Amino acid sequence: MVTRKAIDRLSKELDLPKPDKFSQDWQYEVADLNRLEEFVSFYLKNKLNKNEKFTLMNIILESANDCMQNESLNCKTWKKIEEILTYDREINIKILEYWACEDDEIEDCFYITPLVRKIKEKL
Numbered sequence: 001m002v003t004r005k006a007i008d009r010l011s012k013e014l015d016l017p018k019p020d021k022f023s024q025d026w027q028y029e030v031a032d033l034n035r036l037e038e039f040v041s042f043y044l045k046n047k048l049n050k051n052e053k054f055t056l057m058n059i060i061l062e063s064a065n066d067c068m069q070n071e072s073l074n075c076k077t078w079k080k081i082e083e084i085l086t087y088d089r090e091i092n093i094k095i096l097e098y099w100a101c102e103d104d105e106i107e108d109c110f111y112i113t114p115l116v117r118k119i120k121e122k123l
Helices: 005-012 035-046 050-069 074-087 088-098 113-122
Strands: none
Touching: 005 050, 005 088, 035 050, 035 074, 050 074, 074 088, 074 113, 088 113
């Protein structure tokens, strides 16, 4: 779950803007395709609690989706993301369901939906 504590830590340690009074989905607002590898590295190298992992994974996937849209998603980076999602599947199952859009036609989904569906098939 995205919590204020998780947002506070991630915004401080990753130098992300704090949410303002109009923020609804901070984890999507701060996504940055140019920082995707940095976000993944931070996830892997830091001790994060479940809420921090959940929040950061939302940032990571939104950033990856933007990379995919710009045709700049690095295969090595995606492989790391896939490993995280698989390893921390209990934390990330809701995230996987969201990005997999299983009830929708692929044309109506996110750019990374086909990749996420492949992960879900393996779980």
